[in-house]
Structures are given as C-alpha cells and as structure tokens.
Amino acid sequence: MPYLDHAATTPLREDALAAMMPFMRETYGNPSSLHGPGRRARVAVDRARERVAAVIGAEPGEIVFTSGGTEADNAALRGTLTGAAVRETGRPGLVTSAVEHEAVLHTAEALAAEGHPVVILPCDATGRLDPARLDGAVGEETGLVSAMLVNNEVGTVNPVREIADVAHAAGALVHTDAVQAAGLLALDVDALGVDLLSLSSHKVGGPKGVGALFVRAGTPFAGVQTGGSQERKRRGGTENVAGIVGFAEALALADAERETTAARIARLRDDLGARLRDTFGHRLVVNTPEGAAPHVLSVSFRPAAGGPLDGEMLLTALDLEGVHASAGSACTSGALEPSHVLLALGRDRAVAGATVRFSLGRETTEADVADAAGATARVVARLDTVAA
Secondary structure, three states, X not given: OOEOEOOXXXXXXXXXXXXXXXXXXXXXXXXXXXXXXXXXXXXXXHHHHHHHHXXXXXXXXXXXXXXXXXXXXXXXXXXXXXHHHHHHHOOOEEEEEOOOOHHHHHHHHHHHHOOOOEEEEOOOOXXXXXXXXXXXXXXXXXXXXXXXXXXXXXXXXXXXXXXXXHHHHOOOEEEEXXXXXXXXXXXOXXXXXXXXXXXXXXXXXXXXXXXXXXXXXXXXXXXXXXXOOHHHHOOOOOOOHHHHHHHHHHHHXXXXXXXXXXXXXXXXXXXXXXXXXXXXXXXXXXXXXXXOOOOEEEXXXXXXXXXXXXXXXXXXXXXXXXXXXXXXXXXXXXXXXXXXXXXXXXXXXXXXXXXXXXXXXXXXXXXXXXXXXXXXXXXXXXXXXXXX
8 A cells, every 4th residue: 555645754764663672661761860871861862963963964062852843943933033042133033935834834923923023925836935035025133034945745945055145144044944855855054054954753764753953053042942951951851862862863874875765766756747647637737846855746636527626535535545645734634724835836726625745755666656646546537426
C-alpha cells in the first residue's frame, strides 16, 4: 500500500530507534543531574547537538532543542520580537508571507493582536516570495523576516539567501522554516544567510515530538519557555534525551544520503506527475512548480460536468484504495476550508478544495507510483459518476 504522505511524517528509521533504545531503558538519568546517570545523559545530548549543528554548518551552542518544528517556529518569532530581545533591538515588527506554515502565520496573527506591526506579503503564482517585495515592507520597526525554505504544501523553494540579503540591509533578522528541506536540500546557515532556522525530527525519519531551532550566536533572543536553565536558558524543561538522540541519528543519515535520495524520489515524483497528466489532461492542475523540492507533488482537479470533486471524499476513497496521501499540511487536517496556500496561489475554491498532495520518501518505490496513479484514476471516475 503506497504511503505518500512523507511531508506529514516519515517512518521511524531503524537506526534512529536503535540509537534511542538505551536512553529509554538503562541510561535514564536527567541530563541536569550531576551524578553518573545524569552525566551520561548530558553527554548524549551534547553529542547529538554537535551532530545536528554539523549538518547545517552551525556551532553546537547555536542549537536549541524543541518539541518540534511548530515550537521552533513559535520560538523564532517570539524569541526575537518579545521580551528582552525587543527591548534590546527596539524592533517589534514581523514581515512574512501568505504561504507560510500555520506555525508562523498563527503566531503572526497573535503578535498582531498584541500590538506588533505585522506585514504579510503575497507570493507569486508559484508560491515564491519575491525578494523585491521586501524593499517597501521591511522598515525601521521590522525586527524579523520569516520565509520558509520549502513550502510544505506545494514544494516551492524560496530564494532565502536573496531574501536574507535584503532584510539584513534594512537591519532585520531572518528566520527560515527548513522543516521540509532537511534531508533533501543542502542546509548551510551561512550560505542561506539566516539568523534562525527551524528543523523537525519526524520529517527525516526521526521520532515525533523533537525538533531544533538554530539561533546564530549574538542574535538577541528571549527564551519563551521558562522554568529551568536548560538549553542555555533559551528553553526551560528537561530534555527529551532519547528523542534528541534519535533525531540526531536520523538527520545525520538523511543528510549523508541526501543527494542519492533526492535524485531518486524526484524521478519518481516526475513519473507520477506524467501518469496523472496522461490520464486527466487539462482537468489536472499541477500546483507544484518547476524547480520545487523533489518530494512533493500537489495536484488539483477542475470541476467536471457533474460539478467539483469533494476533496474529503477524494482522500477517503484513495485511503480505501490503500493510497495514503493528504490535501496539504497535516496541521490543518479536518479543516473544511481550502488550503490558504492554494488560495494565495490564485486557485479558485472549487479547484483548491479538490487537491491531493502526494509526498514521496526514501521508502517510495516505482510500484507505489504506478499504484497511486491507477487508484487516482479509478477514484476520480467513481466520484464523477456519483456526482453526475
């Protein structure tokens, strides 16, 4: 049965699980404790921090472990725009784009409600944020520009370095959500020019509930979770030792395999797209642009004679056929509204509401692609018959 929802979560790698197991059993100490079991746990966390830092070209002390990408995004925005950080910079404003992950957009909405100047810029027809749009948007009040590296719904790759250059020239910090890029694109914080970068473990074959935020040394940053001095007082709370170890193992392996994996799944993604275009012709709307990240293929269906397709029924029917995909972000699962990303790309509601995001991973096979294409053809034909 084809699992084509890797952008939502990936299967836990056996190597990551094996690395975690000792810290779920015999090595159970609290890493803040001074006794032997605590010190052994602290060494494991420190080694994991070194491994995560090495993947993105950072220093270990610049890595803050979090509970995942959502917390990392929240911490990036609130950590630079509130508390001691904003008292230091005097710049409480945020500039971001209309196609960001909800972890950024909902935090932006909350900051705006609290009185922060927030500018949400439109994207182009591919979901890309044009750096030229920043010229009139980033002002003296802007403390942070947040632009995701890879869009989680359609796979668009943003020109983050160009965005960073414009933002820095205006005196603002830069954050990128790189959750969908890890293990597929080269990540180097200096090459990207960013001050903050978010990662998530379960997108690279690690366990759920773990992530990281890169905070460049010297960046004004206020810890947003208080209660302890962990993570250099940037994120209080006892560290998830086993999860952190599994995350570091999975991320290091994914990065080592990155070029081979990306090339293989790009070929499979393109094959799937070709099969769907051959079947549906003009009715198919391909939301994923050229040059996108290799793992995502988002497609929508124009209404037929019987009317628009019901997106929920489309996904449910695919699931019953054994094809596991999604409409877009897993964080909006169950939402009745069409994707904010697709609406920002200019799709009308009928088309946006009939969308499938296929996302491939290291386990995806040619047979999975063929099965998914065949199942989609059968499901759409059945739904058309019901609607007619």
